[in-house]
Amino acid sequence: MKKAGRNESGKKAMSRGGGAAVACLLLLPLLVLAVLKTDFMPQQLIHVGEASIAQDGDESSVPGGVEGAIWQPRQQQLVAKSKAAHDPVVEAPTSPNVVRANRDHKIKKGFLAMNGGMDGALIKSDGDVVAAPTRSKLSCNLSSYRTNMCAMQGDVRVHGKAATVYVVSASDDNRPDNGTITIRPYPRKWETPTMQLVREVTIRWRAPPGPGAPRCTVTYDVPAVVFSTGGYGVNIFHAITDIIIPLYNTAREYDGRVRLIATNYDRKWIAKYRHALSLISIYPIIDLDADNEVRCFPSAHVGTESHKELGIDSALSGKGYTMMGFRGLIRSAYSLKREWVTPINHGSKPRLVMVLRRNSRALTNEAQVVAAAAEVGFEVVAAGPEVVRDLGKFAETVNSCDVLVGVHGAGLTNMVFLPRNGTVLQIVPWGEMKWPAWTSYGEPVAPMGLRYAEYEVTAEETTLKDVYPRNHTVFTDPVSIHKQGFNMLWETFLNGQNLTLDVHRFTGVLQHIYQSLLPSHN
Template identity: 85%
Template sequence: MKRGGRNESGKKLVSGGGAAAVACLLLPLLVLAVLKSDFMPQQVVHIAETSIGEAGVEGAIWQPRQQLVAKSKAAHDPVVEAPPSSPASGDETPDKVVDANRDLKNGKGFLVTNVGMDGSLIKSDADVAAPRSKLSCNFSSYRTNMCAMQGDVRLHGKTATVYVVSASDDNRPDNGTITIRPYPRKWETPTMQLVREVTIRWRAPPGPGAPRCTVTYDVPAVVFSTGGYGVNIFHAITDIIMPLYNTAREYDGRVRLVATNYDRKWIAKYRHALSMLSIYPIIDFDADNEVRCFPSVHVGTESHKELGIDSALSGKGYTTMGFRGLLRSAYSLKREWVTPIKSGRPRLVMVLRRNSRALTNEAEVIAAATEVGFEVVAAGPEVVRDLGKFAGTVNSCDVLVGVHGAGLSNMVFLPRNGTVVQIVPWGEMKWPAWTSYGEPVAPMGLRYVEYETTAEETTLKDVYPRNHTVFTDPVSLHKQGFNMLWETFLNGQNVTLDIHRFTGVLQHIYRSVTITS
């Protein structure tokens, strides 16, 4: 309703011969009261929710990104409706709602309601009244540091700064400043040095240190990093994608992902999974000079363990199986279950390494698996590189075989009841191998077989004499630190399998995935 309409209604209150004189007295007073109270009919810009799959159903089939965009087209158009009631506590921000009268009024008193296709509202340069914001941080986890903010939260990428603006000093950190490297491997100091540091500053009330918003969103944001060791698939899933799932899944795609150490190639490689967590393009935090304002922000992501989710820790009931359900939808994987084969050859994908822990007799190993009865898919680095295609290849197989290393992480694409065979290299590597790739298997609904190599199957025998510590006391080398372990047993050896011994393992697996008459 226009302000003129309010004045017209005021005239109808006066009648009789002295109407004109009374009107002259009342109208200026009424107009003054309107201006003093900033009274205008309140309007609300509301962007409807967009869901991915069935909300609250763990492991549900998720819709492809293009369906989401089409489905939510109308949701990006502003809808004017009555304002919601104020939160009872007075210190909360209504989710997905922006008070247009307070936030979007330009200098002439008109409402600016330019809603972007990225879930943002382009606002005027006027100052915004600061709500009572909240800031809480958790530094107790062994793996990661996290902070969550609500209220008036402003992100400036080029300075890597997050401003939490509040009308009061309530809940303010003691020093007003917190720094976080948003990557969940905080016990590895060299790794964390590769991650850009984000500074969180508390500002109450807004002042020179709190820059004005240039873009405002009605959806939350999650700040993470594509730095660290995200270059291989194990770290990509363990350190980035799975923690993002823990942190961002609850928003059903309506969340902005903000990346430090922004790596365009990495994001392109894992775009299928990322598009299931957010329907919006990822923001390059490092190059961004906008001041982006959000109703809530997470800096850092929730991580529990290597290649897995602990549902007891998540607090939301998320599981590794649920994460696998997301990947099945993201990569359009057709097979859900491995069922025993009565006729034909079960498929076995062999992930092959080249620079370290490679199979020096891979041709013989492939021939042995074929002779046992498998249809073998040899997957070298050139095959694995196209993740979208390779995910489908793994999903078509019943068994995945590989020497301990990142390639085994492709087990996430196997159908349920599939079998993972980990070849453990020499050097008392059983515990590291189990922690990284053995323990995660059962929660994924898969079966696990371990083949531990002997001193006769390692190329280390061609480098060191048999009375060397490498053979007599490998654990003592472990105790000298990760660098020694890495250089000696991970980066320093290849594997020559005992074909007769390994064939016995393959025969056992073959019987478990076939029906014999």
């Protein structure tokens, strides 16, 4: 009986052990499936304004913690992290010598076009995208007043010279039925002549991995953003408003690990703004128009997110971005030392930088105006075009000042370099220009943490009085000139006049600003 009991107990034990073994065998495939499913889950779609924009579901990838903090990507750590995280998809590991050579190449060329020299985070490939999801996603916003933009993820292939982006096996329905859409990736779409200067990019979807889409020659493990350095990007206002702020809105979340691809590639422009671009992307910018490669990405944006002139609408961004945050990036990019304007110390003088124009809206009594500012008590920096041209050096100059003064125009954009609580004084030319001046350079001031002052010239202070009689509509009804179209406004009130300031009246405005910098006013 005892023997029989032991056998029965043994059978029960064997039965329990066998069940556990079978359960483990059954669970193993499920665990593998769960891991695979996690690795290949499509990215989350979130709504930004009226668009559905793709982004990673992991909020921890957003840098900085506090949005307004200075953003300083750690390039070496990012590259090391990238290699460690993505080595399984790299067919042939890059040797240390190649990595060093590529890094030296990148430093030598700055953030310029890349048609060959590549870093260790990508691979050459004769096949399709490595480990791409079988179903891609595409979402476009074509209803914005300022810009058209598409976001895509999955199997994304960019054929440079053809200016075509292929989204293979796209499954989203938020697009036209013919399988293609064209976008000019520049955020000024209401200005038709401007947009004609921007190369068109075609997006194609549901192309089969075979003949319908070209095979990858380069594969990346980071996203891409396609933009343009065409349009009006030649002056600093349009460079910041139309290109750099929209790139910040679109690519900041990637903490530098994003490939920027430029149409209408302008080498001089990219060299000039390399400091800001280097904190948006740690990689060289790719020249789309001259690129023979088919570059494949896990996700991409074609077009950039733009909200307003020289500003960011946090409600539209959906990511909580602000101009204070953008200015944090600018301070980091240019290594600007002063964060705040402080009250005047005993024996010291506040610094005032005066941006001076030469071809239009110039001050005919420039020397007297500069002397008046000095007499009020300012240490004056007179900055003509020859001074402003070196942007990196001029950014430091502006940051060392407490006040920036200039006639309505692109030079006022240098306010982005002022320390917090600095003052912007805009001189508004004749011609009912108060509203345009406020929209472009007055309204953006407060969101940057700055103060604003204004000096509006009278009919006695414009050289238009030497061109037109006083009974001309230029003086009696300036708004009628506005109604004739922007070109007429531009030629008459912007390109058509210089200014002779009433020094006594202007001195009163400068005195008010000076008083605001005293300790009792702070």
